[in-house]
Amino acid sequence: RFHIIAGAFGYWETGTDGQVLDVTPIGLTTLNLRTIDNWNWALFTQATLDPVEWLSLTAGIRYTEDKKGLTAQNFDALDSESPIFTKDESAKFDAVTPMASVALSMPESYLVDGPFDHLMGYFSYAQGFRGGGFNGVIDPSMTKLDQFGPETLDSFEVGLKTIAFDQRLTFNMSLFMATYDDIQVTTQVEIEDPGGSGLTIGQVTSNAARAGNRGAEFEVIALPIEGMIVQATLGLMNPRYADFRGSTSQLDSGENLVRDGESFNNAPQAQSHIAIQYSLPVRLEGAMSGWLTPRLEWDYRSSFHSAFPEIRQGVQPSYNLLHARLSYAFLDDRAQIAFWGRNLTDKVYLNYVTPVASSFGFIVKYYDAPRTFGAELSYSF
Numbered sequence: 073r074f075h076i077i078a079g080a081f082g083y084w085e086t087g088t089d090g091q092v093l094d095v096t097p098i099g100l101t102t103l104n105l106r107t108i109d110n111w112n113w114a115l116f117t118q119a120t121l122d123p124v125e126w127l128s129l130t131a132g133i134r135y136t137e138d139k140k141g142l143t144a145q146n147f148d149a150l151d152s153e154s155p156i157f158t159k160d161e162s163a164k165f166d167a168v169t170p171m172a173s174v175a176l177s178m179p180e181s182y183l184v185d186g187p188f189d190h191l192m193g194y195f196s197y198a199q200g201f202r203g204g205g206f207n208g209v210i211d212p213s214m215t216k217l218d219q220f221g222p223e224t225l226d227s228f229e230v231g232l233k234t235i236a237f238d239q240r241l242t243f244n245m246s247l248f249m250a251t252y253d254d255i256q257v258t259t260q261v262e263i264e265d266p267g268g269s270g271l272t273i274g275q276v277t278s279n280a281a282r283a284g285n286r287g288a289e290f291e292v293i294a295l296p297i298e299g300m301i302v303q304a305t306l307g308l309m310n311p312r313y314a315d316f317r318g319s320t321s322q323l324d325s326g327e328n329l330v331r332d333g334e335s336f337n338n339a340p341q342a343q344s345h346i347a348i349q350y351s352l353p354v355r356l357e358g359a360m361s362g363w364l365t366p367r368l369e370w371d372y373r374s375s376f377h378s379a380f381p382e383i384r385q386g387v388q389p390s391y392n393l394l395h396a397r398l399s400y401a402f403l404d405d406r407a408q409i410a411f412w413g414r415n416l417t418d419k420v421y422l423n424y425v426t427p428v429a430s431s432f433g434f435i436v437k438y439y440d441a442p443r444t445f446g447a448e449l450s451y452s453f
Contacts, residue, residue, distance in 0.1 A: 084112075088108075110141060114134055118131070119131060127174075128177070130171075133171075134169050135167075141160075144208045159217045167201040170198075175194040196229045200225035203222050204220050223255050224254065227250040231244065248285075252283040254279040255283045257279070260275055285336075287308045291303075303345070305344065307342070312333055334380070345370070363400070365401070366398050397411070397413075410448045412445070414444045415442060421440055
């Protein structure tokens with residue numbers, strides 16, 4: 073009735089990335105080298121107590137220490153032997169983050185004569201932590217690399233999990249709320265090129281003071297007849313900045329905006345998914361007998377902005393996607409061959425946007441995959 077687990081986690085990474093920028097009208101280039109030296113370690117423990125059959129209590133705590141190191145160098149296109157600028161910075165971040173949950177399960181004796189096979193309600197709280205770091209963008213006026221701080225998240229969730237009708241119907245739902253402190257936000261900015269070739273662009277991370285998100289998730293899995301599975305999910309959320317001052321406009325780099333109340337980038341407020349498949353037995357000689365399974369999927373995303381809202385060309389309207397798959401499993405399900413098609417209606421929709429309108433008067437749009445077909449062959453040993 074009492075369980076406890078403890079552990080440790082750690083990683084270390086180092087590497088160098090080089091980038092040649094050639095974005096000015098006169099075609100001058102700058103070579104940027106960025107070398108990272110990061111490590112992270114954590115100690116954690118979690119305990120669960122089941123005082124009675126229908127009640128489960130869980131609590132845990134984690135200590136994390138995060139070190140970020142960055143060496144940034146810029147070289148002129150005409151002289152790549154010695155750097156124009158070299159900046160070397162490092163910092164450590166640490167946090168103690170707790171979690172707790174309560175789960176209430178209906179005793180089996182109460183479910184005998186009803187439609188439910190399993191019924192559980194729960195509440196959970198968790199705090200998350202993301203360490204800070206440094207921006208690798210160098211401006212000639214900078215005496216040191218620009219640093220951004222750590223981000224913390226407090227999340228709350230209450231939900232219900234059910235299985236009913238002899239395990240033919242599963243229904244899960246949850247309501248959640250999250251509050252962010254010093255949330256990290258990535259934007260594109262213009263900077264003066266250290267090589268003297270004019271303006272260039274860079275990606276920087278900054279901290280917005282506060283933000284929040286709330287929403288709901290629903291999931292249904294049904295087995296209406298033998299061999300058929302119907303799945304449906306619906307996600308609703310409303311992530312918005314509560315206190316975000318001094319953000320640079322993506323249309324005019326000289327204008328600072330107050331983004332209080334704005335929604336997050338790349339965050340549709342509604343997403344849904346429906347899938348249906350039906351497995352049919354195929355009788356052949358020996359081990360070639362198997363199951364033929366056609367599957368059809370539909371996805372929906374509501375509208376969202378991939379850049380900040382002032383970039384109207386970065387808004388993706390709501391869209392639907394249709395996918396299909398036909399698979400055949402044989403050799404006692406060890407082997408499978410499948411043919412599939414994605415985005416069958418050939419919908420054109422955004423993946424993400426690089427907004428550089430304030431610097432060069434245009435934006436760069438990246439689109440997701442068009443209508444695509446493929447085949448797979450797998451074997452499990």
